[in-house]
Amino acid sequence: MQNPRLTRVITPVDARQLIHPDALRCAVPAHMGGLGGEPEDLSPLIRELCEKSPSAAMVFWAQRMAIEFLVHADNVAVREFLLPDLLSFHKSATVPYNVEHRHLRVSNDGRHLFLNGGNYEVANAQADGFSLICTAKTDEDSFAWCVLDSEAQGFERSPHARESLAAGAKLARIEMKNVFFRGDELLGEADLTTKTLGVQMALGVIFKDLLCQKQA
Numbered sequence: 001m002q003n004p005r006l007t008r009v010i011t012p013v014d015a016r017q018l019i020h021p022d023a024l025r026c027a028v029p030a031h032m033g034g035l036g037g038e039p040e041d042l043s044p045l046i047r048e049l050c051e052k053s054p055s056a057a058m059v060f061w062a063q064r065m066a067i068e069f070l071v072h073a074d075n076v077a078v079r080e081f082l083l084p085d086l087l088s089f090h091k092s093a094t095v096p097y098n099v100e101h102r103h104l105r106v107s108n109d110g111r112h113l114f115l116n117g118g119n120y121e122v123a124n125a126q127a128d129g130f131s132l133i134c135t136a137k138t139d140e141d142s143f144a145w146c147v148l149d150s151e152a153q154g155f156e157r158s159p160h161a162r163e164s165l166a167a168g169a170k171l172a173r174i175e176m177k178n179v180f181f182r183g184d185e186l187l188g189e190a191d192l193t194t195k196t197l198g199v200q201m202a203l204g205v206i207f208k209d210l211l212c213q214k215q216a
Contacts, residue, residue: 014055015053016056018053018056026041026042027039033083034071039199062095064199065094066095075184092131093130094124094125097121101134103135104146114154118134118176121174125157125174133147133187147185148176153180157173
């Protein structure tokens with residue numbers, strides 16, 4: 001029998017309003033606008049939020065993972081431009097539901113670079129715009145992390161691709177079709193995956209909790 005608390009549909013905007021303003025600053029260095037702390041401090045925060053609203057917990061997961069990639073980004077200019085708005089939730093951001101996602105393909109017409117591919121499932125793909133942090137294959141053997149704006153031409157968002165583990169929380173599907181790619185959208189090399197692992201693991205407790213709730 002489904003838990004009746006999980007049947008209430010919460011919109012993305014509602015979900016944002018349930019997240020405490022300081023929660024996103026947890027485990028972010030103070031000199032970057034955060035409150036300091038360790039990655040493991042995030043686990044009780046996301047669990048408590050999940051008790052109130054699984055949908056809000058999914059939004060928090062996406063926003064906080066995007067913040068972590070910016071914290072460790074090699075591209076200081078992009079970090080300084082985006083991070084304050086992400087920490088205050090004035091702008092939304094997301095990463096693919098599966099962080100070990102497919103890399104975007106990079107093509108070159110002789111003058112410009114373009115991105116294709118994706119087919120990502122993401123939470124927190126807000127209708128009023130968002131940033132997507134994902135990977136692009138830079139050559140045969142390597143990839144890099146980049147940040148893309150949902151308003152870019154060729155950036156396609158299909159809402160409500162499927163329901164996630166959180167009842168009422170919908171995952172949007174994202175696809176790139178010849179999206180113009182600028183060099184200043186690169187965040188860093190493949191080692192960003194390792195640098196963000198602590199927060200990935202701390203926030204990852206949500207998926208076990210949600211699975212248990214759905215099976216209850």
